[in-house]
Amino acid sequence: MADAFIYDHVRTPRGRGRADGSLHEVGSAELASQVLSSLQERSNLDTALLDDVIFGCAQPVGEQGGNVARTAVLMANYAESVAGQQVHRFCASALEAVNNAAAQIMTGQSNAAIGGGVESMSRTFIGADTGAWSADPAVAYANYFLPQGIGADLIATLGGFTRTDVDAYAVESQRRAQHAWAQGYFKNSIVPVRDVLGKVILDHDEFIRPGTTLETLGNLKPSFIAMAEAGFGAVALQKYPEIEAINHVHTGGNSSGIVDGSAGVLLGNKEFGTAIGRKPRARVKAFASIGSEPTIMLTAPAEVTAKLLKRSGMKLSDIDLFEVNEAFAAVVLRFLRLTGVSHDRVNVNGGGIAMGHPLGASGAMILGTVLDELERRDLNTALITLCAGNGLGTATIIERV
Numbered sequence: 001m002a003d004a005f006i007y008d009h010v011r012t013p014r015g016r017g018r019a020d021g022s023l024h025e026v027g028s029a030e031l032a033s034q035v036l037s038s039l040q041e042r043s044n045l046d047t048a049l050l051d052d053v054i055f056g057c058a059q060p061v062g063e064q065g066g067n068v069a070r071t072a073v074l075m076a077n078y079a080e081s082v083a084g085q086q087v088h089r090f091c092a093s094a095l096e097a098v099n100n101a102a103a104q105i106m107t108g109q110s111n112a113a114i115g116g117g118v119e120s121m122s123r124t125f126i127g128a129d130t131g132a133w134s135a136d137p138a139v140a141y142a143n144y145f146l147p148q149g150i151g152a153d154l155i156a157t158l159g160g161f162t163r164t165d166v167d168a169y170a171v172e173s174q175r176r177a178q179h180a181w182a183q184g185y186f187k188n189s190i191v192p193v194r195d196v197l198g199k200v201i202l203d204h205d206e207f208i209r210p211g212t213t214l215e216t217l218g219n220l221k222p223s224f225i226a227m228a229e230a231g232f233g234a235v236a237l238q239k240y241p242e243i244e245a246i247n248h249v250h251t252g253g254n255s256s257g258i259v260d261g262s263a264g265v266l267l268g269n270k271e272f273g274t275a276i277g278r279k280p281r282a283r284v285k286a287f288a289s290i291g292s293e294p295t296i297m298l299t300a301p302a303e304v305t306a307k308l309l310k311r312s313g314m315k316l317s318d319i320d321l322f323e324v325n326e327a328f329a330a331v332v333l334r335f336l337r338l339t340g341v342s343h344d345r346v347n348v349n350g351g352g353i354a355m356g357h358p359l360g361a362s363g364a365m366i367l368g369t370v371l372d373e374l375e376r377r378d379l380n381t382a383l384i385t386l387c388a389g390n391g392l393g394t395a396t397i398i399e400r401v
Helices: 028-043 067-074 093-106 137-142 148-161 163-182 214-218 225-239 270-276 300-312 329-339 362-377
Strands: 005-011 052-056 083-087 112-120 200-202 259-268 282-291 321-324 381-388 394-401
Touching: 005 028, 005 270, 005 282, 005 362, 028 067, 028 112, 052 067, 052 093, 067 083, 083 093, 093 112, 093 259, 093 282, 093 381, 093 394, 112 362, 148 214, 148 329, 163 214, 163 329, 163 362, 225 321, 259 362, 270 282, 282 300, 300 329, 300 381, 300 394, 321 329, 321 362, 362 381, 362 394
Parallel strands: 052 083, 052 112, 321 381
Antiparallel strands: 005 259, 112 259, 282 394, 381 394
């Protein structure tokens, strides 16, 4: 097996996923192509050396459909010979794309590839890619389908996480993200997004809310009560009859932000690095995916971590830093409880609650974030994991070289 080395990574800033967000005017293919252009420019890359560009997208319909990766390749003026592939594992799509690129290289089927993802949540709404798992009554009934927000509240109810617990986690995510931006931790990995005239329209994560406190979060109303009252609460209690009632603790302040963004990771074998004159920053050591309980659908991070560590012959203590996607505060709290990992090793620069979660791009974004942090702290190994829709989870271990 060849090594799959990481040579570079970039991401766009995250723009608010609304019509008045800074990135709303930029289509998904354009966001992705600007990431690809940046990767090319940073390494003065002869793109003909690349075999494939693999991009994740969690709502691959409309302008995000039709293999947005290949569209972005052509828009970025890459060599015509570079293939493009779009993958879909809901919120884990971008990490799956990186893993697929690494797998091609490790098996010798490719010399180099880019893995990443894109999501414009202001232009393609959540649920646009509705499938049978949620829309077909026969399928939804058999799987006790619930919206993810109610699943998050179920995690809190089953685990005894209070409103104060989830709000306190969210406050810390905001504090860490603000500190990271103030210290310039992200500056070398951000590609500012430009409009059609070349003017920079966003160069920072605009979702962060400085000054967030327990008091300000405490004023927010729970977000998913109406969904529960519409009938999903009854479904949840049928699946989990041991619960008398759902404790609705998640709000817009302790859940991941709806944002637009894109990210890419440049991978290749040793010969590719020699050809472009760059030393590798890290290598992809191992990766795994898992299915989890599909009603809550958010419980996979701890379990897929255990699977990956066992497969790799590693222990939790072998991992220096963890990135656990902040889909909802209770997701990370459950991971911390089940693994026993200290919070000071997890999401050390904040996460999706503070900066936002562009569904199909987040996996590549948080992999890049933790790689930068490994280098800043002179540490060696990191594990990245995300829960995903329909009861899925993916995890990847990277190590510096």
